[in-house]
Amino acid sequence: MTTTRPAAARTPYAVDPQIVGLIGEQADRIRAVSGDRIGDMVQEALLRTLTDTITVGADGSAFVITGDIPAMWMRDSTTQLTPYLRLLGRSEPLADLVASVVRRQFTCLGHDTYANAFNDGPTDGHHEPRDLCKDPHVWEQKYEIDSLAYPIVLAHALWRATGRTDVFDEGSHDVLRRVVAQLRLEQRHENSSYRFVRPSPLPTESLVRDGLGSPVGFTGMTWSGFRPSDDACTFHYNVPGNLLAAQALRALAEISAEVHADQALADTALSLSAELVAGVAEHGIVEGPDGARIYAYEVDGLGGQLLMDDANTPSLLALPLFAPDVLDPAVYEATRRFVLSPANPFFFSGPVAEGVGSPHTLPEYIWPIGLAVQALTGPAEDRPRLLELIAATDGGTGRIHESFHTADPTLFSRPWFSWADSMFCELALQVADDADAA
Incomplete structure (x- = not known):
């Protein structure tokens, strides 16, 4: 890991006293139910995320690191903010912060829709300097479906909780168009120009066929190079990622129709969402070890299927949290039994x-x-x-x-x-x- 250029001058996020008070109030609720130690841990963690992972530039832009890695992941920067979403309607400063993060996420996606993690500007920091991608803004260009979906989920949550639409400028409109176009392009990955090559003895760190990935057949699902763990897929149709994308496309359609007044994009997003769900139903639901129909973790459309689950989200176990409107309840319950059993490796x-x-x-x-x-x-x-x-x-x-x-x-x-x-x-x-x- 290297960083050869300094990042732009930034300062740690200064937590507004109102937010501090709200966090203390929530911690007291937790202490009353779960005891002082857990309440103290929650209070410290909620404050630590704001003060230690978020920095603010002179222009007000926010940058969110994952903790012990100095880069911003689209997935992590969304999930790190999840506990605060319930408070958005009670705190304008907190809503302002989430809006700043959403704007930064859209800026990142506008720069590279295939990257999963970004630097704080063109610092030339890279997880692995020998990667095929040399973009100084990009920490890592592992294409993961959730990197496109999570920012849309966060933006939608902000909008629905507060009614504010200031994050949906023309730049965000263009990003939403690009997201839909890329998810559709990657339904037929052989037509894609994306490649990922990393010199590594670990097979999970690079893609075969000179970075194109292992062969897949058409399923209606959209291709992903890597899992939410940042490990390479074994079979490149990741089922939980596709269902998260299907859910996010429904949110994207609402934003497009109601905020951007772009009904054509909304209709395209809804059509693509339905295609992903249908693809999962036809190819991603398989027979489990006990004979029940369950979601596979990955398939390739050529007969390959991987029965497992990974704690990183989106996971099969987490589908009710991230894809509640597009999952099959009966299939999920059978999948849950599989995931929480020794049958899951x-x-x-x-x-x-x-x-x-x-x-x-x-x-x-x-x-x-x-x-x-x-x-x-x-x-x-x-x-x-x-x-x-x-x-x-x-x-x-x-x-x-x-x-x-x-x-x-x-x-x-x-x-x-x-x-x-x-x-x-x-x-x-x-x-x-x-x-x-x-």
Whole structure:
């Protein structure tokens, strides 16, 4: 990893006192239900995301790092802000911040719709300097469907929570057109000019066929080079990514029709969304180990299918959170049983915990993000237990990590992973909401 040019002058985000007060109020709600330690952890994490991951330029633009990596991911910068969305209608300064992040995301996508992570300007920082992509603005150009979908989801959430449309300028309109065009182009990937080549002994770090990826057949789904974990796909139709894209295209259609007054784009987006859902139904639903019909994680349209799930979202387990309007409930329930069982090769169980991990990390390492998703998509009565489990497996650091060992939580990956912090906070807030509703 290198950075050879300085970033533009920026300052840490100065949290408005009103936001501090709202965070304290939410933390008190959590303390009343889940105890002081969890309430304190949530309060610190919500403040830390704002003060330590977000910087602001002289022009007011926001830049969001993932934690211990100095780059901005389209996925992470959306999920890091998820716990704050419920407060947007109560805080104009918070809405202003989310709007600044959305504008930055649209700017990034306007620069390169195939990149997954960006630098704070043309710093020439790269995860791997030998990558085929040499763009000084781009940290990494691993094409992942969710990199296009998540910013649309965030922009839509901001709009629906506040009614504000100032983020939807002509630049964003052009980005939405490009997103639809690219998702459609990648339905037939052989026609694409995208390539990813990285010198690495790890097969998950590059694409075969000189960067084109392994062969696929036409399915109606859209192609992805990499998973949300940033690992290369085995089979390049990632099912949870396609369903997230289908959901995001519905949001895009609403924005196009109601804000940009572009009914043609809205109709095209809805048509493409339906094509993705139909493609998943025809090719992405397969027979599971117990004979039930479940979602595959990846397929290639040529007979190849991968039965697994990965804790990184969008995941199969997380579909009710990210694709609620386009999933098949019966297929999801059968898939959920598969994901949370030993039949999933990345479901790990040990003396301390059991849950979903990832091929991106070591065997027997569980992801707190996966535990949070399991809780948020499962019965309310199980959420307090999983919240306490995540808090208890922080390795004594007070922070939520990328993953931890099933037998020893002091063995963990990534000392500071802001996305995991935010998913922990989202779960804690949901537990408090459940208590209020009881």
